[in-house]
Amino acid sequence: MGIKKGVRGGRAAPAEGQMTGFTFRKGTLYCEDVKVDDIVASVGSPVYVYSERAVLGNYREIRNAFAGVSTLICFSVKSNSNLSVLHLLALEGSGFDVVSGGELYRALQAGADPRKTIFAGVGKNPQEIKYALDSNILMFNVESQAELESINTIAHDNKTTARVALRLNPDVDPKTHARTTTGKKENKFGIDLGMAEKVVKGAKRYDSLQICGLHVHLGSPIMSPEPYVKALEKLNGFLPLCRKYSLPIEYVNIGGGYCISYTGEAVCRPADYAREVLPLVRAVGLKLILEPGRFIVGNAGILVTKVLYDKESSFGKRFVICDAAMSDLIRPTLYDAFHRIWPVNPRVPMPEVLTPKGFNPPKKGLAKVDIVGPVCESSDFFARDRFIPKIKQGELLSIFSAGAYGFTMSSNYNSRPRPCEVMVRDKTFQVIRRRESYEDLVAKEIG
Numbered sequence: 001m002g003i004k005k006g007v008r009g010g011r012a013a014p015a016e017g018q019m020t021g022f023t024f025r026k027g028t029l030y031c032e033d034v035k036v037d038d039i040v041a042s043v044g045s046p047v048y049v050y051s052e053r054a055v056l057g058n059y060r061e062i063r064n065a066f067a068g069v070s071t072l073i074c075f076s077v078k079s080n081s082n083l084s085v086l087h088l089l090a091l092e093g094s095g096f097d098v099v100s101g102g103e104l105y106r107a108l109q110a111g112a113d114p115r116k117t118i119f120a121g122v123g124k125n126p127q128e129i130k131y132a133l134d135s136n137i138l139m140f141n142v143e144s145q146a147e148l149e150s151i152n153t154i155a156h157d158n159k160t161t162a163r164v165a166l167r168l169n170p171d172v173d174p175k176t177h178a179r180t181t182t183g184k185k186e187n188k189f190g191i192d193l194g195m196a197e198k199v200v201k202g203a204k205r206y207d208s209l210q211i212c213g214l215h216v217h218l219g220s221p222i223m224s225p226e227p228y229v230k231a232l233e234k235l236n237g238f239l240p241l242c243r244k245y246s247l248p249i250e251y252v253n254i255g256g257g258y259c260i261s262y263t264g265e266a267v268c269r270p271a272d273y274a275r276e277v278l279p280l281v282r283a284v285g286l287k288l289i290l291e292p293g294r295f296i297v298g299n300a301g302i303l304v305t306k307v308l309y310d311k312e313s314s315f316g317k318r319f320v321i322c323d324a325a326m327s328d329l330i331r332p333t334l335y336d337a338f339h340r341i342w343p344v345n346p347r348v349p350m351p352e353v354l355t356p357k358g359f360n361p362p363k364k365g366l367a368k369v370d371i372v373g374p375v376c377e378s379s380d381f382f383a384r385d386r387f388i389p390k391i392k393q394g395e396l397l398s399i400f401s402a403g404a405y406g407f408t409m410s411s412n413y414n415s416r417p418r419p420c421e422v423m424v425r426d427k428t429f430q431v432i433r434r435r436e437s438y439e440d441l442v443a444k445e446i447g
């Protein structure tokens with residue numbers, strides 16, 4: 001697939017690979033040209049740090065890869081919904097993929113063009129549908145016949161027409177974690193092909209709908225183009241029926257799920273997907289929509305945490321207890337997700353590749369530890385049986401690839417104020433969400 005070999009020179013991602021914005025220089029971690037140490041000295045820990053250069057670089061990479069056909073990129077807001085991140089992408093021309101009224105509100109607040117905004121999700125409620133219609137969004141991705149009825153009625157009552165795409169469930173295995181698989185027939189998402197056929201045949205009765213697209217989203221992360229190809233073949237096979245019943249299909253939407261490297265190994269890149277996908281899109285002459293989230297922000301962000309305690313058991317087990325917790329980054333708990341973790345000021349350079357299986361290089365200076373948080377749950381961990389350089393109380397750890405599904409999945413569990421978020425641009429950084437206070441925790445409960 002023409003993938004080049006991984007990392008060099010202590011980079012935090014493949015040298016030939018995706019832009020991350022994070023590098024070790026003279027033994028300390030930088031985000032662009034800012035020392036991570038300096039950020040923590042200024043705003044404390046834990047803190048999410050994002051690289052603006054990496055967010056933009058990744059957006060442009062996927063945009064350029066698919067430039068061969070008319071393509072709308074709709075950034076998946078649920079992966080990172082900070083207003084500054086959304087604003088940055090809106091200025092760059094990105095559209096947005098939202099899955100709730102709240103996300104639509106955020107996107108609009110950040111300057112999103114409603115005509116580049118699409119609304120997905122299996123359970124849109126009537127208020128959300130009305131709000132999206134009033135906002136004149138580009139289209140809804142509709143996930144059931146019942147939802148079609150509902151949108152049709154609401155559009156009718158509001159004397160307007162709703163543009164919709166049918167989200168098909170193509171029953172394609174994306175070969176990823178079961179909990180992030182969405183396009184198989186047993187998943188709650190999308191309309192199966194048999195049911196979709198009925199919908200198309202009866203489409204005339206939806207007097208306030210314009211069915212202008214077909215959509216799939218298979219799951220995430222997807223490590224090869226093959227599932228997209230299989231899904232597109234099914235979509236393309238469904239088009240003649242749509243034409244027969246005179247549906248004005250204008251868009252084909254292949255969703256998100258484009259992978260990133262969590263280990264430093266080389267992985268599939270946008271150009272690799274595009275090479276396989278574009279011919280199938282050209283064949284049907286439709287406009288393409290993509291909904292990347294993870295690819296744009298995942299490797300553009302880290303979570304920095306301070307070591308509170310180094311705890312040893314008499315059984316020889318060692319715990320590094322940090323000031324960040326599952327309430328700040330829940331992916332390891334939720335999906336057994338692997339994140340590279342390394343000291344911000346390491347005594348041993350970070351290897352090019354770190355995998356769940358461990359690594360070969362000399363284990364000198366490394367210790368096998370569980371990296372855990374302070375929350376009162378055994379599932380509050382970031383890594384188990386992980387070799388990292390020996391680290392002392394008060395030192396900082398960087399948890400890499402935390403820019404997607406990091407802060408957006410955070411909670412106040414154990415009444416922990418959420419961390420702050422920082423955006424770096426070149427030599428400067430800005431707090432783009434302040435750290436929550438104790439007052440914030442109770443603010444909505446005080447009459």
Ligand SMILES: *Cc1c(COP(=O)(O)O)cnc(C)c1O
Pocket residue numbers: 076078079097099120121217219220221255256257258291292293294295404
């Ligand atoms: C979550 C989601 C995406 C984004 O997935 P990524 O893996 O972040 O690219 C896109 N489309 C839909 C419908 C989603 O639910």
